[in-house]
Each structure stands twice: as structure tokens, then as C-alpha cells.
Amino acid sequence: MSEARRLEAQLLGVLARPPRWYPFIVTLLAGVVAWAFYAWTVQYRIGLGVTGMHNRVPWGLYIINFVFLIGISHAGTLVSAILRITAAEWRRPITRMAEVITVVALMTGALMVMVDMGRPDRLLYLLRYGFGHLSSPILWDVLSVATYLTGSLIYLYIPLIPDLAMLRDRLGPKVPGWQQWLYRTLAMGWRGTPRQRARLERALTVMALLIIPIAVSVHTVVSFVFSMTLRVGWHSSIFGPYFVVGAIFSGIAGIITAMAVFRRIYRLEAWITEEHFQKLGWLLLALNLIYLYFTFSEYLTMGYQPDDAEAALLRLLFIGPYGKIFWPMVLGGLVAPALLVMVPSVPALRSLRTVPVLRPVPIALTAAGLLTTVLLARGMPQAAILPAWLASWETLRWPLLGLGALLILSLVPVLQARRVASLVTASVLVNIGMWLKRYLIVVPSLAVAQTPFGAITYRPTWVEYSIIGGTFAGFALLYLVFSRLFPIVSLWEVREAEDSAIREPADVGTRPYVAPAGGRT
Amino acid sequence: MKRAPLMVVAAGAMALVLSLLVLPARALERVRVVVSERGFDPPVVEVTEGELVEITFVYGDSHLPQDNPHVIFIEGLRLESPQISRARPEVAVRFTAEQSGRLLFKCTAYCTGHDRLQAGYLSVRPASAAGPVPAVATVLQLLAAPPDVPGAKAALRAQLSSDDGQPVEGVLVRFEQQAALVKTGWAPVGSARTDPRGVALIEYAPFGDALRVPARAVFEGNVRYQPAEARAVLDLPALPSWWAPVAEVRVPVVGTWLLWLVVSAVWLTFAYVAYQVFTLPEPRAAAPELRRRPPR
Numbered sequence: 001m002s003e004a005r006r007l008e009a010q011l012l013g014v015l016a017r018p019p020r021w022y023p024f025i026v027t028l029l030a031g032v033v034a035w036a037f038y039a040w041t042v043q044y045r046i047g048l049g050v051t052g053m054h055n056r057v058p059w060g061l062y063i064i065n066f067v068f069l070i071g072i073s074h075a076g077t078l079v080s081a082i083l084r085i086t087a088a089e090w091r092r093p094i095t096r097m098a099e100v101i102t103v104v105a106l107m108t109g110a111l112m113v114m115v116d117m118g119r120p121d122r123l124l125y126l127l128r129y130g131f132g133h134l135s136s137p138i139l140w141d142v143l144s145v146a147t148y149l150t151g152s153l154i155y156l157y158i159p160l161i162p163d164l165a166m167l168r169d170r171l172g173p174k175v176p177g178w179q180q181w182l183y184r185t186l187a188m189g190w191r192g193t194p195r196q197r198a199r200l201e202r203a204l205t206v207m208a209l210l211i212i213p214i215a216v217s218v219h220t221v222v223s224f225v226f227s228m229t230l231r232v233g234w235h236s237s238i239f240g241p242y243f244v245v246g247a248i249f250s251g252i253a254g255i256i257t258a259m260a261v262f263r264r265i266y267r268l269e270a271w272i273t274e275e276h277f278q279k280l281g282w283l284l285l286a287l288n289l290i291y292l293y294f295t296f297s298e299y300l301t302m303g304y305q306p307d308d309a310e311a312a313l314l315r316l317l318f319i320g321p322y323g324k325i326f327w328p329m330v331l332g333g334l335v336a337p338a339l340l341v342m343v344p345s346v347p348a349l350r351s352l353r354t355v356p357v358l359r360p361v362p363i364a365l366t367a368a369g370l371l372t373t374v375l376l377a378r379g380m381p382q383a384a385i386l387p388a389w390l391a392s393w394e395t396l397r398w399p400l401l402g403l404g405a406l407l408i409l410s411l412v413p414v415l416q417a418r419r420v421a422s423l424v425t426a427s428v429l430v431n432i433g434m435w436l437k438r439y440l441i442v443v444p445s446l447a448v449a450q451t452p453f454g455a456i457t458y459r460p461t462w463v464e465y466s467i468i469g470g471t472f473a474g475f476a477l478l479y480l481v482f483s484r485l486f487p488i489v490s491l492w493e494v495r496e497a498e499d500s501a502i503r504e505p506a507d508v509g510t511r512p513y514v515a516p517a518g519g520r521t
Numbered sequence: 522m523k524r525a526p527l528m529v530v531a532a533g534a535m536a537l538v539l540s541l542l543v544l545p546a547r548a549l550e551r552v553r554v555v556v557s558e559r560g561f562d563p564p565v566v567e568v569t570e571g572e573l574v575e576i577t578f579v580y581g582d583s584h585l586p587q588d589n590p591h592v593i594f595i596e597g598l599r600l601e602s603p604q605i606s607r608a609r610p611e612v613a614v615r616f617t618a619e620q621s622g623r624l625l626f627k628c629t630a631y632c633t634g635h636d637r638l639q640a641g642y643l644s645v646r647p648a649s650a651a652g653p654v655p656a657v658a659t660v661l662q663l664l665a666a667p668p669d670v671p672g673a674k675a676a677l678r679a680q681l682s683s684d685d686g687q688p689v690e691g692v693l694v695r696f697e698q699q700a701a702l703v704k705t706g707w708a709p710v711g712s713a714r715t716d717p718r719g720v721a722l723i724e725y726a727p728f729g730d731a732l733r734v735p736a737r738a739v740f741e742g743n744v745r746y747q748p749a750e751a752r753a754v755l756d757l758p759a760l761p762s763w764w765a766p767v768a769e770v771r772v773p774v775v776g777t778w779l780l781w782l783v784v785s786a787v788w789l790t791f792a793y794v795a796y797q798v799f800t801l802p803e804p805r806a807a808a809p810e811l812r813r814r815p816p817r
Contacts, residue, residue, distance in 0.1 A: 134777035134780050134781070135776075140780070147787055150788075150791060154791060157798070161798070161801070189801060190801060191803075199798075200801070206797075207794055
């Protein structure tokens with residue numbers, strides 16, 4: 001049996017009979033979503049006063065999450081479209097996963113704006129008054145997000161059609177009647193005739209070309225919502241490209257994470273290989289370096305402003321209360337992922353494996369032992385175990401730093417041996433870092449007093465945390481439900497690649513799924 | 522002839538006495554409140570309903586090593602004082618206590634002692650306790666000044682006076698514009714308190730599609746003055762030609778048209794793609810490839 005046929009059999013098996021864990025996870029996620037819905041009803045009934053937002057910091061977790069999810073949405077369609085246009089063959093097993101991320105992220109992201117409005121009926125005002133006055137970036141945002149969502153749905157659906165026809169023909173009575181009806185209806189009578197293939201190819205090419213500028217416009221416009229105000233830290237011409245790069249960066253990290261999850265839970269190791277991770281890893285690294293450059297450029301420019309507010313913002317970020325978020329974002333979300341992608345690929349570092357001292361477990365234990373001793377000694381009223389000078393941070397600072405450096409070096413061979421794990425770790429760190437970055441864009445700028453008021457604080461409440469938790473659970477739930485109803489890998493594209501490899505080069509062409517004679521339409 | 526000035530003075534004096542007897546007395550109640558990190562002193566201010574009140578907020582934090590500015594907001598009156606600080610140790614706000622009851626005033630600046638500055642009270646005694654006073658009829662005039670260019674702000678100026686022509690100071694006038702959302706009605710566009718000349722003024726950007734926008738000013742009345750209303754029409758300038766910039770809007774009209782054009786082009790392309798998809802189904806006879814295949 002060919003690889004493509006084995007993949008088909010495996011994924012069709014998942015669709016016909018879900019894994020045992022599936023109902024438990026779905027129930028858990030649905031429970032979190034239900035709790036978030038309850039929190040939203042509390043907010044709807046009482047008002048936005050139940051959140052931590054107020055007239056000085058009117059944007060909080062909801063808008064942060066909106067920007068984050070819109071960023072994640074760039075993963076899919078943009079990466080898939082670029083790889084499709086450039087005919088990158090290795091894209092085939094991962095495009096569908098990427099496209100689904102886009103649609104799900106856009107749906108949940110758009111919901112955030114409505115939650116932030118407090119009263120969803122206010123959308124009516126937007127429709128009634130907004131579209132006559134297209135000078136507002138908020139309206140550009142509404143238009144571009146709606147257009148992107150529609151385009152992404154179409155772009156997800158078109159390459160799904162041959163697979164839907166396959167599900168229609170192969171699954172048949174193995175699935176409930178409504179599912180058969182769903183496949184039959186959505187398959188659009190696909191039988192893989194030359195005329196149908198030509199139409200599919202045409203539609204796919206048009207959408208792939210169109211979706212790229214739309215995707216770029218979406219995050220540019222999201223950045224305009226910030227940069228066209230006179231708020232400190234926002235009013236910057238760099239924001240458009242900065243947001244777009246950040247979006248693609250977090251989007252690629254999102255794809256890598258999703259790939260790792262589905263590879264594991266659906267046993268797709270044979271098709272989603274280390275090569276896929278490594279190639280996306282290089283893309284991630286490229287975007288990471290560009291984003292670091294933008295970040296450096298942003299803060300350096302800000303630091304040269306004579307404005308008091310700019311200086312106040314930098315103080316808040318670097319040494320003020322937001323430093324606790326800023327430095328983990330820079331070191332953990334930008335620098336560490338770059339190292340995690342780069343370091344295991346340096347051949348010269350392979351020799352570290354032979355250095356006898358570099359063993360991570362003994363080093364970690366030594367460092368932990370030292371730390372425990374210091375903490376115990378400092379916790380006691382008198383230096384009963386160690387003399388005070390020996391138990392001080394000043395004495396042990398350098399040994400601890402040295403051990404930390406040794407630990408990092410000793411981890412390099414481990415990372416080299418587990419490339420996928422290190423790339424997935426980098427991706428998770430990037431996603432956490434980029435969420436924190438969005439927090440740092442939204443909140444500290446609003447917290448800088450530009451009117452004669454003192455320090456302004458924003459503390460999210462349980463309602464906001466619940467709704468944000470529900471959004472992520474809803475994201476995972478939608479993704480999981482999609483993977484239960486439709487193949488998470490584009491089966492016809494994988495088979496097409498296999499066919500192309502077998503046939504003569506002159507015969508190479510698009511050959512999506514061809515229905516067997518007598519198949520239902 | 523020498524008596525003429527005397528007669529004028531006597532007539533004036535008589536008119537003054539008569540007016541004092543006939544017109545309701547309207548004294549200005551002056552109160553001073555010291556604002557410091559320790560709280561308000563006095564914490565409760567008592568005034569009479571319908572009276573013109575002037576509260577002077579005095580900065581009381583000179584003993585602190587650093588400046589400790591405050592801004593006092595009186596809830597229910599929608600009245601916020603200017604900031605008091607070392608540089609400006611006294612500010613006064615004037616208003617008419619239009620309804621009896623208890624109103625909260627508090628500091629809205631984040632300052633030292635902020636928590637202790639959240640419970641000042643304005644206690645408004647009912648006018649009947651101070652003796653019954655007949656409400657005076659009022660006259661409200663509204664002057665609507667439309668903007669010169671589309672998108673700019675219009676000015677609404679209302680002047681409130683008693684029926685004998687005396688200006689009414691310190692009362693709230695609400696301004697509204699006729700607008701249509703689900704149904705046509707009056708939409709509030711702002712409010713202002715009358716100054717010593719009885720004038721309340723707001724500036725706002727008229728909204729909606731109409732070029733003739735009815736506007737009105739409403740004084741709801743209080744124990745001393747009867748309610749009044751005045752209407753005017755804002756004649757807005759016609760929409761600009763397609764290339765002209767709109768005031769206070771950065772993108773010219775042509776920009777929005779271009780935007781619509783781009784968005785329409787994108788959606789038309791979607792429609793084209795959808796057409797490709799919806800025409801995928803085809804009769805079996807048109808599938809030669811399938812006919813060539815041997816039946817299983």
C-alpha cells in the first residue's frame with residue numbers, strides 16, 4: 001500500500017470512529033466554554049463595570065486577545081497560499097492544518113470585539129452609521145476582518161472538495177446520516193472530471209493570489225487602529241509592518257504547535273516529518289530575527305524622543321511594573337526561541353556531546369542543591385549551617401551563573417537529538433511571548449498618564465479571565481471538531497505528490513481525487 | 522430741572538425695592554471646602570434647593586513634601602472642578618442645586634489620601650423648608666450656528682432668562698439633535714451649565730445624512746424656575762465634491778470611494794470563485810473520463 005493510501009486509511013478511520021479520549025476532551029473544552037458564556041452573561045447583565053477596564057484603560061484582555069488571534073490567523077492562509085504559489089512540495093501535509101487555524105482564529109478573534117463592546121446590539125450603530133463614514137480605521141478593521149474571514153472560509157473549502165467527495169464515497173454508512181448528507185452536499189458533485197479539475201485549479205489559484213494581500217491588509221489595519229491615535233507608544237509609522245511581521249511570526253509558531261499536537265494524537269509521524277518542522281523552523285527564525293530588529297528599532301526610536309510621556313512609557317516597560325512582563329517577553333519569547341531554533345543546527349556544537357563535564361542532570365542537581373542551601377541558610381535566624389558570607393547571593397552569584405551557562409551548553413546535545421521537541425518548545429514560547437507583547441502594546445500605553453493624573457492601573461477580573469479562557473477552549477474545541485468531521489491533512493494533495501513522483505515529468509499535473517464510476521454525487 | 526436726577530435715582534431705588542419684593546430672592550450661597558489627604562473639611566455641605574451655589578475647593582496639602590493635586594467630581598450634577606494643586610490652590614464651581622437630596626462628591630485624581638476623598642456629600646435641603654417660593658416662568662432662546670464645511674463642528678448656544686429678562690445662572694441645559702436610528706427621535710448631543718449671562722454653549726459634530734438638522738435645547742426646570750424648551754434648525758453645508766477634503770477627517774472623500782472600489786473588487790472576485798465552485802456539479806454524461814473506466 002502506498003504512503004498516501006495508508007494516510008487515507010488512517011484518517012478515514014479517525015473520522016469513522018473517533019479516538020477514545022475524544023468525548024472527554026470535547027466535554028472538558030465545552031465546559032470551559034460554557035463557564036465563559038456564563039461570565040459573559042454576568043458582564044451583559046451588569047455591564048462592563050465587572051471588568052477591570054475603566055475610562056483611563058478602556059482596552060484590556062479582550063482587545064489583547066483580538067490582536068493576538070488575528071495575528072495567529074495569519075498562520076494559515078498566508079503561509080499556505082505562499083507555499084502553494086511557490087509550489088513548495090513539502091507544504092502538502094500541513095496546508096489544511098494551517099488553513100483551519102486561520103478560520104478558527106478569525107472567528108474567535110472577531111468575537112472578542114463584540115465582547116469588548118459590552119452590548120452586541122451596538123453593532124447596529126456600526127451598520128447604520130459606520131459605513132457612510134469610512135474614514136475611521138475601526139471600520140476598515142471591520143471590513144478587512146470580514147473580508148479575510150470570508151476569503152479564508154472559501155480558501156479552506158475549495159481544496160476540501162475532492163476530500164469531501166472521497167469521504168462521501170468511502171465512509172458511506174460508516175457515519176451517521178447527517179454526516180453523509182454533509183459530505184454529499186459539500187462535495188458539490190465532485191467526480192474529478194477534467195472540467196471540474198480545471199475549475200478547482202482556477203478557483204484555488206485566484207484565491208491563493210488574492211488572500212495574500214488581504215491577509216497583509218488585515219493586520220496592517222489592526223495596527224492602524226493603534227497608530228492613528230496620538231497615544232504614546234502607538235503613534236508610529238513602523239506599526240503596520242511591525243504588526244504584519246508579528247502576525248506571521250506568531251502564526252508560524254501556531255502551525256508548528258498544531259502540527260505537533262495532531263501528529264501525536266492522530267499518529268501522523270510518517271507524513272508530518274522532522275523536515276516539515278525544520279523548514280517551518282527556519283521560517284520562524286527568519287521572522288524572529290526581523291521581529292527582534294523591529295522591536296529594537298521601536299524602543300530605540302522611542303528612547304530618543306524628548307517627550308516626557310515616551311520616557312514614562314519606557315520606564316514603565318524597562319524598570320517599572322511592566323518590566324515583569326517585558327523582560328520575559330524579550331528573553332523568553334524572542335531570544336530563547338531564536339536560540340532553540342539556531343543552536344541545534346550548528347554542526348560545531350555537536351562535539352559538546354563528547355565533553356564529559358557537560359551532563360545536564362548533574363549540573364542541574366548541583367545548581368538546585370546550591371540554591372536550596374542558600375535559601376535554607378537565609379531563612380534561618382542565624383547562619384546555623386553556613387557562615388553568612390558563604391550563604392550570600394554575592395558569594396554564590398558567579399558560581400550559579402556559571403552553572404546556568406554550563407546547563408545551557410549541556411542541553412545543546414539534547415536539543416540536537418530532539419529537534420522536533422526543541423522547535424515545538426520554541427513555538428510555544430513564541431506564542432506566549434507574542435501574547436505578552438500584545439499586552440505590552442495595549443495596556444502600558446494606556447496606563448501612561450497623558451492627562452494630569454497619577455499612575456493608572458489595570459487589573460483584569462475573573463470575568464475577563466473566564467472569557468479569555470473560554471476563547472482559547474473554544475478555539476481548541478472548534479479545531480478538534482473540524483478534525484473529527486474532515487481530514488486534517490489534505491489527502492488529495494498528498495496523493496497528487498505521490499502520483500507526480502511516479503509519473504513522467506511531462507504528465508505531472510493536478511490530479512485531485514477522482515470518484516470511482518458509480519460513485520454517488 | 523434740578524430735581525430731575527433726584528427723581529431718576531428715587532425711581533431706580535423704588536424699582537429696586539419693588540423688584541426685591543416681587544421677584545423671588547436668589548441669593549448666592551458660598552461654601553468653602555478644604556481638600557486634603559485627610560479628607561474633605563467639611564465633609565457635608567448643606568445648600569438649599571433652587572439656590573445658586575458657589576463651592577470653593579481649597580488645596581489643603583501644603584504640608585506635604587510633594588504636590589498632591591485633586592480634581593473634584595460632583596455626581597448627579599455631572600460637574601467636575603478644575604484641578605487644585607499648589608500652583609492653583611483655590612477653584613470655584615457654580616451651579617444651581619436643582620433637586621433636593623444627597624449628592625456625592627469625590628476626588629477623581631489618583632492622589633495621596635485618595636480613599637479618604639471618596640465620600641463628600643452635598644446635602645440639598647428642600648426649598649419648602651426655606652419657605653415656599655413660586656416658580657418663575659423662563660424663556661429659552663436657541664441659536665444654532667452650523668459649520669462652514671462638512672464634518673466640522675456646529676455650535677449650539679442657549680440663553681435662559683426669567684420672564685422679566687433676568688439671566689438664570691448655574692442651571693443645566695440639555696442639547697439634542699433629531700436623529701433616526703431604529704425610529705426618529707431626539708438624541709442628546711451634550712449639556713452645559715449656564716454662565717452669569719444665562720448662556721449655555723456646546724460645540725458638536727452633527728451626525729446623520731440630513732442637511733437640515735432640527736436641534737433643541739431643554740431646561741427641565743427646578744423648584745424656582747419653570748421648564749423651557751427652544752428649537753432651531755442647523756442648515757449644514759452640502760457634501761463636498763468628490764475630491765474635496767472633509768474638515769477634521771484625514772482621508773478625503775475620494776479615499777473612501779477608492780476603498781469601496783477595492784473592497785468591491787475583492788468581493789466580486791469571491792463571487793467569481795464561488796461561481797466556479799457552484800458550477801462544479803455536472804451531469805454524468807459530461808464525464809468522459811468516468812465513462813472510459815470499466816465498471817467495478
